[in-house]
Amino acid sequence: MTDNRFISTERRGRAFWITIERPEVRNALNPCAHEQLAAAFDAFAADDELWVAVLTGSGDKAFCAGSDLKHRVEAGSNETPRTGFAGLCERYDLDKPVIAAVNGDALGGGLETVLACDLAVAVDTARLGLPEPRVGLCAHGGLHRLIRQLPAKSAARLALTGRIFTAAEGKAMGLVNEVVPRKDFLATVERLVEEILACAPLAIQATKQMMYRGLSAPDVEAAFAESYPAYKRMLVSQDAREGPLAFAEKRAPVWLGQ
Template identity: 35%
Template sequence: MFQTVTLQSDPTGVGRLTLNRPEHHHAVDARMMDEITEAARLAARDPAIRVLILSSSGPTFCAGGDLGWMRDQIEADGPSRATEARRLAGMLEALDRLPKPLVAQVQGSAFGGGVGLLSVCDIVVAVDTAVFALTETRLGLIPATIAPYVLARIGEPAARRLMLSARRITASEAASLSLVARAVPPERLADAVEEEVALLLACAPGAVAETKALLRSLRHPVPDAVERSVAALVARWESDEAREGVSAFFARRDPPWRSG
């Protein structure tokens, strides 16, 4: 059914949504966005799934947005750019609105949109060797559609520091910012996730779903935050910096702001 992800469930009520594009370090392109969105909707409707684990295959959790997809948006017209920005926003919204607990099992590093994916999870368990970064500004891009979720997760001071500098942080620092709930040795990852899942399965599923919905309703974001983030991303794709940054990446050269 899917080409870039898998969705499975077991008799205990646990589902697993696995990013399955390891040859590209799970960089998220249009197909993967659509498949993650559809998998989230399927999991939401499946009464046999009470908890969903988000994981990935290979050494990297998620490298962020696929740069080939981004290059296509830079070359596209305005309406096409808006459609693709909303595709990305829709994927994040589908995961954020999942009426079941979403637990991330992070076996490797996450960058850019990968941090966005973690920000819509309820609980993130990561290996203590993982590295995290919001790398968009190094490429002349901006972390637009993920910004409302990252901001809600780690707060404005931390978001400013990480988004503006694109600095890398360790799993320990990510835990101090509440991006990660637990940072554990690699050999403890599966057990630590199971421990979190067991606690969730001991709770009433209806109460869990209503609690998640209540927490979403109590947030205080700008009412049109998603549309603002979409507009910001479309505008950035139109910029000379974005064109130069993505071109420099594929040409394996430094963009002008990194020369000298």
């Protein structure tokens, strides 16, 4: 495990766990924390031995309460790195999956970060929302993802009122995959990690790239015609040969990620 003062990281086999370590401010992020998270995601993206990331918060109160407003007032700004809030929200070239392990409240930029993750597991006591308008601000990037992940009227109801809602409501809306009691939380996240790791990593990366890049195409025909480098890489990989061979030999495949 490495310690970066505001975050910690840990390799667990092929999984990379990133934890926000600011429980005293409900894991709100200041510029330094943003930079440390950006560096952690840079390291994850560059390491071929790591196939999935988990982002969570320390303590049992909050996943991330958004921007550190006290710092914002004192410093007059709350700058984020090139890759956006939490070093993730404007990172558009990460084909590896990221799971949000929502251990507590995800508010403002915290919810924006959950929206930027591919999957989310939340404790049943967690609350979510974009309350920025209630403090004179705007949710910024979180709005663009919210309107794409929810029906327009549902997104507008949340964004225009700043309403805070429960994890169960988030699951009903499709913003959260699973909501579980705290006693089952880590086991549920770890099970989801193992389900992903049971798949060929290059196939997972190709899948993620095709889904998200395809969304920017004007229609399905254009999405089919788009070029996907991760898909081409997958087709000529050793893993693409290993999968059918393992199936034919009635054994579990051994993925190499190459």
